[in-house]
Amino acid sequence: MKSYLGKIYRVFIQLLATPIFLSGFFSAEAGKEYGIGFAQKLGLVFKMIRNNMSITSGSSFIEHLVMATTLLKLPKNLQGCVVECGTYKGVSATNLSLICALVGRKLEIFDSFEGLPEPSAQDKEHAILGTQETHFYEKGWWEGTLEEVKNNIKTYGKIDVCNFHKGYFNQTLPHFRQACVQIFVDVDYRDSLADCLKNLWPLLQDGCYFYVHEAQHMEIASLFYSEKWWSEELQGIAPGLVGAGTGVGIKILTEPYFSSSLGFTIKNPQKQNFKRYAQVGGLKLNLAAAGKLTTPGAMYTGESTASKS
């Protein structure tokens, strides 16, 4: 009885909070360059909810809407496709295909379409400190066949914008050469994530988002902080991960705080355009001393700042 009431309470709080999480999605700025307004966005929300209820899924429509928001805010003239690695039955790909069709971008979908490969020792079991759980994996789990995925996207999404790449990532990704404006990697294993990062990070445009699922797994989150790995594999510095260890706080899961499986990082963000705050501390905190965001939203190299203000 107690847990039943707890569940109702969590659903109630989630319903109250969701409009706050979606305020970015419904903001006038998101979709303005593409002529996408409130009614179209509302339609998209309903379609995504329907899709998540119709297709067996490993991610939630709220997570898809977070990714839709950054796609709607991308400058229209920034060249590149959207990539998804890790598709299962295709629900996230279906929802991303809807948004890609609206913003005129291709969705490149990579998966074995035979489920997970054999896990290495480090991927047999992952730890989540926040909820004190371990999650374990076996070869073949999370299988969605190419035919199933195509059927789902045909029925609920936009198949015309999709290209499919079947095979293990270490075989398919090295042949992929297109510029990317957003990447979503939902691949469970650290080894699979490493294959995706090695091959796709160099293709991602500066200022663009790399989303990852399983951000609560320390094995996944820690890769984004491994200076050794980034220096050896990509000759760069570790970018860090927003949502490391908890995921971005958009859902109430089992614990009494907001979390999710979604994390993200941004490639070479234009830090000189970030808001500046004087960290003077305590009562001396002088907000007037904090700088203003001089060029709001100017995230992308070469982007005109005048058009944003």
Ligand SMILES: C[S@@+](CC[C@H](N)C(=O)[O-])C[C@H]1O[C@@H](n2cnc3c(N)ncnc32)[C@H](O)[C@@H]1O
């Ligand atoms: C958790 S599921 C994806 C869930 C899906 N994004 C959703 O929202 O329902 C993980 C997917 O990653 C794929 N995968 C993991 N590692 C892979 C690898 N090394 N090569 C190809 N596919 C891989 C699996 O086949 C599986 O479809």
